[in-house]
Amino acid sequence: MAVQTVAGNATTAPVDLGPAAALSCRECGERFELGPLFACASCFGPLEVAYDLPTGSPEELRKRIEAGPDNIWRYAPLLPVPADVADKPNLNPGFTKLVKADNLARELGVTGGLYVKDDSGNPTHSFKDRVVAIAVEAARAFGFTTLSCSSTGNLAGAVGAAAARAGLRSCVFIPHDLEQGKVVMAAVYGGELVGIEGNYDDVNRFCSELIGDPLGEGWGFVNVNLRPYYGEGSKTLAYEICEQLGWRLPDQIVIPIASGSQLTKIDKGLQELIKLGLVEDRPYKIFGAQAEGCSPVSAAFKGGHDVVRPQKPNTIAKSLAIGNPADGPYVLDIARRTGGAVEDVTDEQVVDAIKLLARTEGIFGETAGGVTLGVTKKLIEAGVIDPALTTVVVNTGDGLKTLDAVSATSQATATIKPSLDAFRAAGLGTA
Numbered sequence: 001m002a003v004q005t006v007a008g009n010a011t012t013a014p015v016d017l018g019p020a021a022a023l024s025c026r027e028c029g030e031r032f033e034l035g036p037l038f039a040c041a042s043c044f045g046p047l048e049v050a051y052d053l054p055t056g057s058p059e060e061l062r063k064r065i066e067a068g069p070d071n072i073w074r075y076a077p078l079l080p081v082p083a084d085v086a087d088k089p090n091l092n093p094g095f096t097k098l099v100k101a102d103n104l105a106r107e108l109g110v111t112g113g114l115y116v117k118d119d120s121g122n123p124t125h126s127f128k129d130r131v132v133a134i135a136v137e138a139a140r141a142f143g144f145t146t147l148s149c150s151s152t153g154n155l156a157g158a159v160g161a162a163a164a165r166a167g168l169r170s171c172v173f174i175p176h177d178l179e180q181g182k183v184v185m186a187a188v189y190g191g192e193l194v195g196i197e198g199n200y201d202d203v204n205r206f207c208s209e210l211i212g213d214p215l216g217e218g219w220g221f222v223n224v225n226l227r228p229y230y231g232e233g234s235k236t237l238a239y240e241i242c243e244q245l246g247w248r249l250p251d252q253i254v255i256p257i258a259s260g261s262q263l264t265k266i267d268k269g270l271q272e273l274i275k276l277g278l279v280e281d282r283p284y285k286i287f288g289a290q291a292e293g294c295s296p297v298s299a300a301f302k303g304g305h306d307v308v309r310p311q312k313p314n315t316i317a318k319s320l321a322i323g324n325p326a327d328g329p330y331v332l333d334i335a336r337r338t339g340g341a342v343e344d345v346t347d348e349q350v351v352d353a354i355k356l357l358a359r360t361e362g363i364f365g366e367t368a369g370g371v372t373l374g375v376t377k378k379l380i381e382a383g384v385i386d387p388a389l390t391t392v393v394v395n396t397g398d399g400l401k402t403l404d405a406v407s408a409t410s411q412a413t414a415t416i417k418p419s420l421d422a423f424r425a426a427g428l429g430t431a
């Protein structure tokens with residue numbers, strides 16, 4: 001992996017990304033100046049953002065956050081963004097609903113409080129708007145003019161929309177065989193959308209080559225050369241969940257896994273809240289969810305391995321179909337350290353779970369949401385998730401983008417002539 005310097009940027013002025021102080025290597029700890037780097041020059045380990053976090057009292061910080069806007073920028077003091085980020089043109093994602101899911105809880109036998117963090121409410125209807133919003137600030141700071149990504153679907157739409165709003169060019173890459181809802185959602189914002197004949201892992205490899213080529217100069221790939229910044233956006237899910245629970249940690253969180261970035265950064269966000277004294281320091285468990293047809297992390301967890309062996313994905317949960325997940329080993333660490341687990345469900349269980357969530361709580365999640373709820377149900381039934389504890393299930397996307405998953409079994413009950421007689425004759429309205 002080539003470590004990039006800023007293309008065509010001769011100035012040495014330090015970038016202003018708020019409390020972000022440096023990049024540090026997750027493996028060896030070596031620190032690097034903030035820049036579009038993603039791999040350690042010494043050991044090739046992944047880089048992450050290191051901070052000078054606020055030092056005031058927790059009360060003060062809590063008040064400051066609560067007085068902020070109803071989106072992720074209320075947490076700007078904890079993110080790699082300039083202090084005036086909320087004044088710039090962006091999509092202002094976040095502060096999505098934390099739904100107390102009492103009907104679902106009754107059905108699953110959960111007594112300790114069950115919540116759905118519903119990220120389908122973001123501007124492009126998935127959690128990806130959070131990570132892209134942070135990456136856009138990094139792209140601006142480093143002088144990039146084109147925003148790009150390798151995507152399993154939702155990211156392409158989030159990048160297209162954010163680039164349109166920020167006045168940047170965009171060119172995004174997807175596997176050619178995605179759901180129509182995802183393709184249209186990615187194309188409508190007017191940037192370039194390129195289907196690659198291959199799966200996500202092929203798309204990702206292609207993007208890595210493009211970064212090293214003169215063709216890719218001035219391009220910010222949100223999940224490749226801007227990945228350390230991008231990942232930080234997922235911390236806001238942790239912040240919001242705790243704030244919405246009344247500045248309290250949940251006991252158990254269930255999170256879907258594609259590359260594993262979201263899960264690892266939710267854990268990082270929870271750790272920061274503890275360190276800052278914003279929540280009480282007590283144990284929590286993190287559970288990861290995959291589809292059986294793409295379950296490299298789940299297979300490693302259940303096999304007791306530290307190494308994640310790549311798979312060739314084959315599942316309806318296309319947004320999670322990453323066969324070689326970059327953050328897989330870190331997910332294993334977190335699940336094991338917190339006493340959680342990683343589990344997978346079949347496509348049939350995914351469909352059942354989508355319908356269960358819709359039927360009980362009026363939330364239509366995409367296939368990734370079905371994976372997460374399906375795994376939650378499976379782990380409750382297996383006695384792994386404790387029904388007496390507070391549990392949060394993250395629904396990361398909108399069912400309108402994956403209609404095919406349920407369309408065969410979700411159709412009109414009947415089609416009739418516009419007359420009461422016909423309605424009566426069909427035996428309807430009596431349920």
Ligand SMILES: *Cc1c(COP(=O)(O)O)cnc(C)c1O
Nearest residue numbers: 154258259260261262368396397
């Ligand atoms: C991208 C995505 C995820 C998880 O992504 P990670 O790569 O693990 O961070 C989960 N749900 C949906 C709907 C997604 O689009």
Ligand SMILES: [Zn+2]
Nearest residue numbers: 025028040043
């Ligand atoms: Zn290193």
